Amino acid sequence: MANSPQAKKRARQNERRNAVNKARRSRIRTELRKVEEAIASGNQEAAAAALKAAQPELMRGVTKGVFHKNTAARKMSRLSSRVKSLG
Known part of the structure; x- marks a missing residue:
């Protein structure tokens, strides 16, 4: 104590x-x-919009020290490639 x-x-x-x-x-x-759910639904427009909303939130977490920079970059990269593959 x-x-x-x-x-x-x-x-x-x-x-x-x-x-x-x-x-x-x-x-x-x-x-x-929300991005994962949009990907699961198969709607590329909704997934892209959700990804665009998630990106600044994730990067803000990096600047505030909640996540490591490479962790956020890895998550964004994997999500964006999955959104692209929907099309």
Whole structure:
């Protein structure tokens, strides 16, 4: 348990950051799930639109430190190739 004032403050900051990061990760996963559902339905226009909406959300997660840059790039690459193959 945190004893020093600095450690107590750090614990409070970590709780807040954890909540923010959890919300951001959840929002990104929701966007990715929408792309997956559009791909599963076979509608290329809907899948492309969902992918276009998911990309900035995923990249924002990278800049905020929720995801690694290569992880986001890999996800985007795989999703975009799957959307392309629908056509």
